[in-house]
Amino acid sequence: MLIQQVFNGLALGMGYALIAVGYSLVFGILRLVNFSHGSIYAFGAEMAMVFIGFQFGIVPGIIAAMVLTGILGVCIDKVALEPLRKKKSMPIASLITTIGISNIVTQLLIVSLGSEKRNFPALFNFGSIQIGNIAVSSTQIMMCVVSLALMMVLVFIVYKTKIGLAMRASEQNAKAANMMGINVNFVISFTFFLAGVSATIAGVLVGSYYQIVYPNMGYMAGLKAFAAAVLGGIGSLPGALLGGLIVGVSESMAATFLGSTYRDSIAFIILIIVLIVRPHGLFGRKGITKV
Amino acid sequence: MMLEISNLHTYYGAIHALKGIDMSVEKGEIVSLIGSNGAGKTTLLNTIVGVTNAKSGKVVFEGKDITNSPPYTMTKMKISISPEGREVFPELTVEENLRIGAYIINDKKTIETGYERVYQLFPRLKERFRQQAGTLSGGEQQMLAVGRALMSNPDLLLLDEPSLGLAPNFVVMIFDMIKEINKQGVTILLIEQNANMALSTSDRAYVIENGVVTMSGKAADIASDPGIKKAYLGMG
Numbered sequence: 001m002l003i004q005q006v007f008n009g010l011a012l013g014m015g016y017a018l019i020a021v022g023y024s025l026v027f028g029i030l031r032l033v034n035f036s037h038g039s040i041y042a043f044g045a046e047m048a049m050v051f052i053g054f055q056f057g058i059v060p061g062i063i064a065a066m067v068l069t070g071i072l073g074v075c076i077d078k079v080a081l082e083p084l085r086k087k088k089s090m091p092i093a094s095l096i097t098t099i100g101i102s103n104i105v106t107q108l109l110i111v112s113l114g115s116e117k118r119n120f121p122a123l124f125n126f127g128s129i130q131i132g133n134i135a136v137s138s139t140q141i142m143m144c145v146v147s148l149a150l151m152m153v154l155v156f157i158v159y160k161t162k163i164g165l166a167m168r169a170s171e172q173n174a175k176a177a178n179m180m181g182i183n184v185n186f187v188i189s190f191t192f193f194l195a196g197v198s199a200t201i202a203g204v205l206v207g208s209y210y211q212i213v214y215p216n217m218g219y220m221a222g223l224k225a226f227a228a229a230v231l232g233g234i235g236s237l238p239g240a241l242l243g244g245l246i247v248g249v250s251e252s253m254a255a256t257f258l259g260s261t262y263r264d265s266i267a268f269i270i271l272i273i274v275l276i277v278r279p280h281g282l283f284g285r286k287g288i289t290k291v
Numbered sequence: 292m293m294l295e296i297s298n299l300h301t302y303y304g305a306i307h308a309l310k311g312i313d314m315s316v317e318k319g320e321i322v323s324l325i326g327s328n329g330a331g332k333t334t335l336l337n338t339i340v341g342v343t344n345a346k347s348g349k350v351v352f353e354g355k356d357i358t359n360s361p362p363y364t365m366t367k368m369k370i371s372i373s374p375e376g377r378e379v380f381p382e383l384t385v386e387e388n389l390r391i392g393a394y395i396i397n398d399k400k401t402i403e404t405g406y407e408r409v410y411q412l413f414p415r416l417k418e419r420f421r422q423q424a425g426t427l428s429g430g431e432q433q434m435l436a437v438g439r440a441l442m443s444n445p446d447l448l449l450l451d452e453p454s455l456g457l458a459p460n461f462v463v464m465i466f467d468m469i470k471e472i473n474k475q476g477v478t479i480l481l482i483e484q485n486a487n488m489a490l491s492t493s494d495r496a497y498v499i500e501n502g503v504v505t506m507s508g509k510a511a512d513i514a515s516d517p518g519i520k521k522a523y524l525g526m527g
Binding site: 178 | 381
């Protein structure tokens with residue numbers, strides 16, 4: 001029972017981790033918590049469902065949703081956040097803007113697709129593996145495999161490519177990066193694009209796990225993933241992964257052993273405890289300052 | 292003229308920081324800007340590279356109007372800057388910092404040549420190329436800032452207070468390097484509070500006070516001016 005719940009939680013946690021990296025990437029470069037990220041995740045999942053419904057193949061459908069959601073992230077930055085940066089407005093203005101955008105995106109989904117829950121195809125349902133008395137479904141295995149692969153791709157981009165170097169430089173000193181020939185606004189757009197793509201993959205995985213998507217699915221998932229990002233140390237990719245797994249496992253434990261009423265609050269209880277002991281999160285760097 | 296600035300006005304909010312600056316830099320020269328704190332030297336440099344926008348006036352580089360072009364387009368035009376306070380990337384290694392300096396260059400060979408040039412000028416950086424820049428001493432960070440600026444292979448190098456806060460032996464070394472870089476064919480515009488060193492290194496100089504050029508000419512002539520001696524050179 002216990003081990004079974006750990007496995008269930010790990011699969012779920014991978015989904016949170018993929019949403020959490022979106023918070024981390026954007027926070028790293030802008031020192032901004034992008035509260036619209038949960039709605040971007042819901043948008044990605046809904047778009048995947050719509051495109052898969054067009055019958056031109058599941059993989060092209062998912063890719064189209066990834067690209068479209070990435071572009072949505074870029075547009076949010078260009079339309080609402082970049083003008084604020086140009087005016088050097090106070091950070092809280094950007095923060096409230098992202099909360100507003102979150103509502104706008106969710107409402108747009110409701111207006112265009114309806115607010116009801118819709119069935120999402122079980123994409124990876126090839127049965128399950130029985131180990132002793134633990135059953136691991138192929139969907140859970142695929143969630144772990146796809147998430148880990150995407151994490152590795154992200155780590156590769158950030159630490160081994162030229163654009164990744166530009167991301168890290170802009171994160172540490174945007175003004176100097178700009179003077180060295182890096183178009184920092186382009187780097188920020190790229191970061192929002194990556195965050196949107198990761199959120200879509202998370203949306204597809206979680207959607208096909210529960211076989212359900214709906215416009216409001218990003219609200220609670222977004223908050224929990226944000227908790228996961230802070231728990232792991234916001235700005236850190238390994239931190240987002242670990243944070244996501246902790247949130248996922250604790251949630252599935254709480255649902256089983258404490259009752260399902262606790263499942264949505266346990267992530268935040270753990271967050272508070274960890275932050276009291278380690279204010280910078282598990283993988284957080286001390287003394288990170290905005291230059 | 293390589294760089295020509297005419298009637299440049301810049302404001303910081305309500306503060307009129309540059310009040311009609313005229314100056315020019317010729318290819319191959321070392322030109323220094325001297326003046327006290329808050330005179331407008333850094334503002335002038337920031338306006339040249341587009342960090343701060345000019346209200347009116349012109350910046351022309353190699354015949355092209357570059358007034359208020361965004362900073363990231365400078366290296367492409369072969370203008371490079373070593374900013375005030377060094378501004379190295381503290382959590383990147385020395386090598387990564389240099390790689391960022393060559394961001395606009397894609398040719399691997401050109402980048403390799405850039406590393407070699409910098410390591411030859413500053414052997415200390417070669418010893419520390421895998422070290423995080425934040426762990427370097429102030430003098431080493433200054434070398435890195437200058438080296439990073441050289442990586443884009445500039446024609447014009449802008450140096451903002453390269454000697455600020457450095458130990459005397461480092462100051463002498465940095466100025467020797469400036470002469471050496473100039474000999475390699477790089478034109479240099481230098482901002483300095485250390486007027487003594489700046490004037491003895493430069494061909495020409497401009498004195499800025501309260502956002503206005505109050506004197507300009509051959510560095511040697513300015514160094515022997517009685518008013519300058521009294522105000523900036525601690526003599527007289």
